Amino acid sequence: MANTQSMCTSFLGELLSATHNFSSANPAHTANTADTFKAALYTATASPAINAATTAYSATGEVSGTGYTAGGIAVTNATNPTSTNSSSTAGVGYWTPSGNLVYSTVTLTTAFDTVLIYNSTQSNKAVSVHTFGSQTITAGTFTLTMPSNTTTTALLRLSTT
């Protein structure tokens, strides 16, 4: 089964129990210290597939190769989550990493098509799955440019309508 872009279902439930803290201005967990989030790459043939049912980071199906460290790279998080009302009954909470995901000078010869964002502070619990066309990298750099941090384009968006 192919990897599928999705918000991890376990993440939705964990939000209600304040498991994750994306903010550096929040009393949850260690006050005013955001959790550390990481980004791991997965092969196009990862088994089990990486999708909404993924609950935590696993090395199974993860890419491997020169210059790539298991677990991936840390996500730059200098911008706290934001929420905006779109009407009296609806709004959006959203968050985007403040820097692109850059895997520098790596060789990844097995095709990969997925990045898993996960919370390495909280037992590597999964956050979201993002897919793209299969890639390989040879002595080069793989860059995932982050979208603009707006109500309609942010990497993670939670909305009421």
Add this chain to the structure above:
Amino acid sequence: MIITTTKGDIDDSLLVKKEGTVDDENEYTTWVEYYLNDELVHRSAHVTLKKSPFSDLFAASLG
């Protein structure tokens, strides 16, 4: 320009360069490859995602 390759750093004048893009509803991707004697010695890719996961939240009506 010096290119990092599987054979070490090589001036790009000695390499054959190929470039490409993918532009669809999901992503805008550019990639570049360098070949030395028909052997792929460097490949980089740059992906910009156009879609992100989106979750709707609901508050149940009471009464």
